[in-house]
Amino acid sequence: MITTGFLDVLPASEEVQPTWIDAPVLSNVHLADRYHRLRLAAPLAAERARPGQFVMLTISSPVLALPRPMAVHDVDPETGTIDIIYGVVGVGTREMAALRPGATVGTLGPLGRPFAPPPSAPGRALLLGRGIGICSLSLLGRELHAAGWDVLVVASGRTPQAVVGTEELDAAGVRVLRVDDESGTSAPELLRDLDFAPTYVTACGSARLEQLAADHAHTAEVQIALEAPMACGLGYCHGCSTGARTAQAEAPLVCADGPVFRYRPATP
Amino acid sequence: MRRTAVRLGRLDLCSPVMPASGCFGPELRTVTAMDRLGAVVTKTVFSDLRSGNPASRLAETRAGMLNAVGIPSPGLTGFRERTLPAYRALGPKVIVSIGGLAVRDYLEVAAGLADEEFAAFEVNVSCPNLEHGGLDIGTDPRAIEAITRGVRERGGDRPVIVKMTPNVTSVAEIARAAEDAGAEALTVANTFVGLAVDLDSRRPLLGNVTGGMSGAAIKPLALRLVMQASRAVRIPVIGCGGIGSVRDAAEFLVAGARAVQVGTANFTRPTVMSEIVEAFPALLDRLGARDVDDLVGTLATA
Numbered sequence: 001m002i003t004t005g006f007l008d009v010l011p012a013s014e015e016v017q018p019t020w021i022d023a024p025v026l027s028n029v030h031l032a033d034r035y036h037r038l039r040l041a042a043p044l045a046a047e048r049a050r051p052g053q054f055v056m057l058t059i060s061s062p063v064l065a066l067p068r069p070m071a072v073h074d075v076d077p078e079t080g081t082i083d084i085i086y087g088v089v090g091v092g093t094r095e096m097a098a099l100r101p102g103a104t105v106g107t108l109g110p111l112g113r114p115f116a117p118p119p120s121a122p123g124r125a126l127l128l129g130r131g132i133g134i135c136s137l138s139l140l141g142r143e144l145h146a147a148g149w150d151v152l153v154v155a156s157g158r159t160p161q162a163v164v165g166t167e168e169l170d171a172a173g174v175r176v177l178r179v180d181d182e183s184g185t186s187a188p189e190l191l192r193d194l195d196f197a198p199t200y201v202t203a204c205g206s207a208r209l210e211q212l213a214a215d216h217a218h219t220a221e222v223q224i225a226l227e228a229p230m231a232c233g234l235g236y237c238h239g240c241s242t243g244a245r246t247a248q249a250e251a252p253l254v255c256a257d258g259p260v261f262r263y264r265p266a267t268p
Numbered sequence: 269m270r271r272t273a274v275r276l277g278r279l280d281l282c283s284p285v286m287p288a289s290g291c292f293g294p295e296l297r298t299v300t301a302m303d304r305l306g307a308v309v310t311k312t313v314f315s316d317l318r319s320g321n322p323a324s325r326l327a328e329t330r331a332g333m334l335n336a337v338g339i340p341s342p343g344l345t346g347f348r349e350r351t352l353p354a355y356r357a358l359g360p361k362v363i364v365s366i367g368g369l370a371v372r373d374y375l376e377v378a379a380g381l382a383d384e385e386f387a388a389f390e391v392n393v394s395c396p397n398l399e400h401g402g403l404d405i406g407t408d409p410r411a412i413e414a415i416t417r418g419v420r421e422r423g424g425d426r427p428v429i430v431k432m433t434p435n436v437t438s439v440a441e442i443a444r445a446a447e448d449a450g451a452e453a454l455t456v457a458n459t460f461v462g463l464a465v466d467l468d469s470r471r472p473l474l475g476n477v478t479g480g481m482s483g484a485a486i487k488p489l490a491l492r493l494v495m496q497a498s499r500a501v502r503i504p505v506i507g508c509g510g511i512g513s514v515r516d517a518a519e520f521l522v523a524g525a526r527a528v529q530v531g532t533a534n535f536t537r538p539t540v541m542s543e544i545v546e547a548f549p550a551l552l553d554r555l556g557a558r559d560v561d562d563l564v565g566t567l568a569t570a
């Protein structure tokens with residue numbers, strides 16, 4: 001969590017209209033490392049999801065009590081599908097990896113406030129993602145590119161295999177810089193001098209990348225996507241507090257006020 | 269709908285199913301059918317603005333969860349101006365859950381809401397009692413009596429439901445204290461205090477250290493409390509704790525509850541409450557029961 005400044009809540013552009021569906025699993029395949037890709041038939045979510053939004057996925061299981069928040073990595077409104085890329089890290093994602101076509105997954109979404117690129121003429125967008133955080137940036141990168149922005153996606157991971165979710169960006173012709181810890185290319189000092197003066201910077205998936213994004217705040221619009229354990233995903237359980245510094249009584253909620261927030265430095 | 273209608277004191281409800289406080293919000297209106305619900309229950313409101321506990325506030329446990337949300341509150345003004353109108357617009361009767369850190373806090377909220385339009389108060393006494401070393405205020409029978417009486421006197425002429433804490437030695441004693449003070453119904457029960465540990469860091473998973481345990485894992489504990497409380501008093505009991513299906517709901521009725529609240533299961537399946545109501549007639553047929561009332565307190569223990 002960034003401590004050098006404030007996370008402001010972005011204005012809600014339109015009322016989120018989430019839907020609930022027992023979504024059939026169409027495919028669930030292993031990608032690389034601990035990462036898998038799940039395709040669900042969820043037509044309304046596919047139609048409505050905006051870049052940066054997420055869904056809550058309920059896997060039917062006698063041991064799980066809560067749904068799992070997952071970013072919408074890709075949508076196909078025509079076939080009515082949404083794709084999630086997930087990493088197996090615990091009991092819920094382990095059960096997710098065992099899902100086979102024919103099973104259903106309770107799907108609530110789309111949820112949360114999407115990325116809000118500055119309404120200026122297309123500029124230069126620097127999208128910083130690490131691990132699974134790359135997946136929150138995939139739709140955004142393609143949309144900005146299609147709208148005429150000069151887009152650079154930095155996709156960071158522990159190993160080259162752990163850099164996943166970039167193929168749609170490649171296919172759309174978006175520039176992707178893959179970096180990893182193994183080769184040392186992911187070091188923040190190296191990423192600081194990219195020779196790319198962005199007007200819009202987003203970050204997702206690592207505190208170091210968030211800080212890197214924050215360092216651009218005096219010259220660019222900076223937006224950061226956060227994570228927190230969640231229960232309802234809709235804003236009524238108050239479980240996903242950011243704990244961030246604000247003037248309000250209760251700190252913003254990641255699910256309803258985020259997950260994307262605008263970063264504002266403490267010193268203007 | 270007639271087979272699912274129930275009566276809780278002065279409250280006539282079209283179905284025995286309602287959400288548990290803090291596990292529901294108007295945000296659910298686009299997802300689930302409100303007209304099936306007997307009532308809607310607000311998140312507990314305090315008289316003043318409260319920020320709630322630090323993160324992390326949630327931790328999943330096996331078939332359950334711990335929460336240490338800490339009741340962030342919009343305060344009386346925010347509640348009157350924003351929260352209550354949003355609940356009223358949903359359609360079902362509105363039950364307002366109120367809380368405090370001392371007896372006088374409860375009376376202040378009740379008085380501040382006396383002139384508003386809603387069906388009943390639910391008094392959440394599972395709040396730490398600042399005047400008595402932080403134990404749940406609901407562990408003290410005298411505090412229960414003072415709060416119940418005070419809310420009845422100051423909160424306008426409306427039913428007062430007392431929501432019991434399960435963290436007590438004798439639920440019967442507390443239940444009788446509430447009944448004697450004029451409570452029209454009891455909700456049994458709130459969350460059980462629990463702890464989750466992160467072994468690697470050897471730290472608690474929750475920012476508040478301990479939290480309230482809820483979900484399927486607590487169902488047997490809540491059923492036992494419902495049986496004991498309903499046998500100790502004449503007023504109706506609303507069962508709550510781990511309910512996630514129509515069978516769960518019916519088990520609580522058999523144990524002695526006249527209505528049920530659904531909490532954690534709303535997170536797992538936001539349509540669960542209306543599905544439970546829709547499934548009741550078929551279950552009643554199978555059990556050879558005329559209506560929901562027919563099941564209440566029929567547990568054969570002799």
Ligand SMILES: Cc1cc2nc3c(=O)[nH]c(=O)nc-3n(C[C@H](O)[C@H](O)[C@H](O)COP(=O)(O)OP(=O)(O)OC[C@H]3O[C@@H](n4cnc5c(N)ncnc54)[C@H](O)[C@@H]3O)c2cc1C
Pocket residue numbers: 054066067068069070071072084085086087088089090091092093094132135136226227228229230254259327328
């Ligand atoms: C808005 C949002 C978008 C996300 N998008 C993705 C995504 O696209 N792909 C992906 O793989 N993961 C994503 N995550 C993280 C993902 O939700 C967790 O990795 C997952 O819940 C872990 O579940 P588990 O049961 O396997 O792990 P466990 O550690 O066993 O989980 C136990 C509990 O902790 C919670 N939890 C654990 N880690 C996290 C975390 N990082 N964030 C939130 N809750 C957590 C779980 O939800 C669960 O309640 C996202 C999180 C958020 C908040």
Ligand SMILES: Cc1cc2nc3c(=O)[nH]c(=O)nc-3n(C[C@H](O)[C@H](O)[C@H](O)COP(=O)(O)O)c2cc1C
Pocket residue numbers: 231237239288289290291311312335337339365392431457458459481482483484486508509510511529530531532533
């Ligand atoms: C996230 C969360 C928030 C809660 N907030 C409140 C609250 O504000 N007031 C209250 O009386 N109970 C609150 N509860 C307790 C529930 O209303 C309910 O009594 C408890 O969760 C047991 O039911 P369940 O197992 O169906 O969830 C909360 C529970 C959870 C999980």
Ligand code: FES
Pocket residue numbers: 229230231232233234235236237238239240241253254255256
């Ligand atoms: S997850 Fe319930 S308020 Fe955010």
